[in-house]
Amino acid sequence: xxxxxxxxxxxxxxxxxxxxxxxxxxxxxxxxxxxxxxxxxxxxxxxxxxxxxxxxxxxxxxxxxxxxxxxxxxxxxxxxxxxxxxxxxxxxxxxxxxxxxxxxxxxxxxxxxxxxxxxxxxxxxxxxxxxxxxxxxxxxxxxxxxxxxxxxxxxxxxxxxxxxxxxxxxxxxxxxxxxxxxxxxxxxxxxxxxxxxxxxxxxxxxxxxxxxxxxxxxxxxxxxxxxxxxxxxxxxxxxxxxxxxxxxxxxxxxxxxxxxxxxxxxxxxxxxxxxxxxxxxxx
Amino acid sequence: xxxxxxxxxxxxxxxxxxxxxxxxxxxxxxxxxxxxxxxxxxxxxxxxxxxxxxxxxxxxxxxxxxxxxxxxxxxxxxxxxxxxxxxxxxxxxxxxxxxxxxxxxxxxxxxxxxxxxxxxxxxxxxxxxxxxxxxxxxxxxxxxxxxxxxxxxxxxxxxxxxxxxxxxxxxxxxxxxxxxxxxxxxxxxxxxxxxxxxxxxxxxxxxxxxxxxxxxxxxxxxxxxxxxxxxxxxxxxxxxxxxxxxxxxxxxxxxxxxxx
Ligand SMILES: Nc1ncnc2c1ncn2[C@@H]1O[C@H](COP(=O)(O)OP(=O)(O)OP(=O)(O)O)[C@@H](O)[C@H]1O
Ligand SMILES: [Mg+2]
Numbered sequence: 436x437x438x439x440x441x442x443x444x445x446x447x448x449x450x451x452x453x454x455x456x457x458x459x460x461x462x463x464x465x466x467x468x469x470x471x472x473x474x475x476x477x478x479x480x481x482x483x484x485x486x487x488x489x490x491x492x493x494x495x496x497x498x499x500x501x502x503x504x505x506x507x508x509x510x511x512x513x514x515x516x517x518x519x520x521x522x523x524x525x526x527x528x529x530x531x532x533x534x535x536x537x538x539x540x541x542x543x544x545x546x547x548x549x550x551x552x553x554x555x556x557x558x559x560x561x562x563x564x565x566x567x568x569x570x571x572x573x574x575x576x577x578x579x580x581x582x583x584x585x586x587x588x589x590x591x592x593x594x595x596x597x598x599x600x601x602x603x604x605x606x607x608x609x610x611x612x613x614x615x616x617x618x619x620x621x622x623x624x625x626x627x628x629x630x631x632x633x634x635x636x637x638x639x640x641x642x643x644x645x646x647x648x649x650x651x652x653x654x655x656x657x658x659x660x661x662x663x664x665x666x667x668x669x670x671x672x673x674x675x676x677x678x679x680x681x682x683x684x685x686x687x688x689x690x691x692x693x694x695x696x697x698x699x700x701x702x703x704x705x706x707x708x709x710x711x712x713x714x715x716x717x718x
Numbered sequence: 719x720x721x722x723x724x725x726x727x728x729x730x731x732x733x734x735x736x737x738x739x740x741x742x743x744x745x746x747x748x749x750x751x752x753x754x755x756x757x758x759x760x761x762x763x764x765x766x767x768x769x770x771x772x773x774x775x776x777x778x779x780x781x782x783x784x785x786x787x788x789x790x791x792x793x794x795x796x797x798x799x800x801x802x803x804x805x806x807x808x809x810x811x812x813x814x815x816x817x818x819x820x821x822x823x824x825x826x827x828x829x830x831x832x833x834x835x836x837x838x839x840x841x842x843x844x845x846x847x848x849x850x851x852x853x854x855x856x857x858x859x860x861x862x863x864x865x866x867x868x869x870x871x872x873x874x875x876x877x878x879x880x881x882x883x884x885x886x887x888x889x890x891x892x893x894x895x896x897x898x899x900x901x902x903x904x905x906x907x908x909x910x911x912x913x914x915x916x917x918x919x920x921x922x923x924x925x926x927x928x929x930x931x932x933x934x935x936x937x938x939x940x941x942x943x944x945x946x947x948x949x950x951x952x953x954x955x956x957x958x959x960x961x962x963x964x965x966x967x968x969x970x971x972x973x974x975x976x977x978x
Pocket of ligand 2: 770771772
């Protein structure tokens with residue numbers, strides 16, 4: 436009896452049940468989506484066969500996969516172009532968003548004066564703005580960057596502004612009491628306090644910068660000026676090259692997923708030590 | 719010895735006819751006068767809304783009075799004030815050491831320069847070994863201890879505390895009361911302590927200023943003549959009971975006098 440107790444610490448039934456559920460949930464989180472995905476691909480393949488759908492309308496998954504391999508040099512070069520725009524515009528969105536947010540929190544007047552403009556930029560569809568940019572800007576990369584930046588910077592700006600302003604009043608008093616300068620208050624108090632908000636905005640902006648880049652390429656690509664993935668899709672569409680179209684589409688989604696996962700990981704690593712929402716996500 | 723005792727009872731600051739009316743028209747303080755003496759453990763006792771926090775913030779220079787004067791009798795600068803809030807208000811992204819380091823860091827002291835003072839204080843508040851702990855890993859009492867260490871790390875002459883133990887359970891509160899008294903006797907700073915617990919104010923202070931609300935004002939002052947050190951036994955002594963009864967009576971009078 437005693438040996439038994441030592442061998443396995445006694446856990447009551449409820450706790451055991453909870454542990455089992457947690458374990459099942461952890462497995463399910465990965466296994467279920469993958470299973471559904473495999474099922475969907477299989478169904479897709481079967482549909483093509485059962486209804487004898489021609490390849491230029493709906494290619495079988497196997498064909499798409501082999502296109503992905505055979506067209507790899509072309510597709511991956513284009514992916515790289517798109518990714519370059521995406522990451523660069525994300526970087527600029529971080530710099531611009533955080534910079535503007537810091538500027539806004541330095542003075543209520545600045546915020547009041549300029550925040551509406553940020554909103555105007557945000558709510559106007561980028562597709563409608565692009566022709567203007569096309570007129571004013573010559574450099575191809577700059578055009579795409581501006582577009583993608585406009586789409587991506589707003590969540591960072593608004594989240595960071597919110598974060599910088601949502602500092603514990605008592606902590607601000609404590610800083611004042613200790614004669615902290617404006618810079619010290621920003622560096623030691625406001626920026627760290629805004630970190631979770633900023634990271635939330637960054638996650639959204641990551642996805643948006645990809646969307647911004649692709650949309651910009653679409654609009655630019657229509658006039659044959661782009662070499663990104665979007666132009667591959669347009670091209671393939673003209674030529675009824677559905678397998679390549681699907682392959683390009685898959686690459687874009689994959690890029691989006693990877694960006695999202697990387698940013699989630701980054702924010703998890705940064706917040707792991709202190710932020711509550713990161714903690715509850717762990718559980 | 720006698721000169722030192724005398725020095726310990728010289729006025730440190732005086733509030734003379736201090737008034738505070740907020741922009742929304744609320745008069746938080748009206749003609750409040752009181753003297754804080756060097757070495758005092760002075761409690762501000764009163765019902766909610768009588769302007770205790772307001773008075774403390776005015777003393778700290780975080781808020782300016784609309785009327786009256788705040789007279790510092792000894793040249794003190796802001797370095798010499800420590801403030802403890804009702805909540806521990808630690809920075810959640812920094813560990814205990816960094817939180818306590820903050821006031822010194824803001825004054826340009828490097829980590830290594832500040833380290834001896836921080837370690838010593840953490841030991842005094844019984845947090846040795848928790849330097850690396852994050853605030854969320856600490857109990858409420860431990861957080862408050864860290865908060866007290868942070869307030870004392872600059873070696874303030876005057877420690878202002880705004881209901882620091884109100885959110886803690888009784889056992890923890892008693893323990894922190896004792897530890898605070900120990901620190902106070904050891905390091906000889908002056909304390910102005912806001913509370914609405916009669917028992918706490920009698921246990922801790924040598925003087926109690928009872929305040930009344932609507933409008934907030936000083937109602938009466940009480941001396942608590944029981945000698946220090948006051949150990950746990952003091953809480954069960956008849957003397958303590960009598961003092962508490964007396965203070966309760968004054969507080970009841972103060973609340974009765976409200977609105978007149
Ligand atoms: N910033 C402010 N603006 C407007 N009114 C305020 C402000 N701060 C405090 N007051 C008002 O002033 C009065 C006194 O407030 P204060 O916080 O000083 O009371 P208190 O004695 O500390 O109360 P409690 O025990 O509840 O903390 C209250 O009626 C409160 O509503
Ligand atoms: Mg208060």
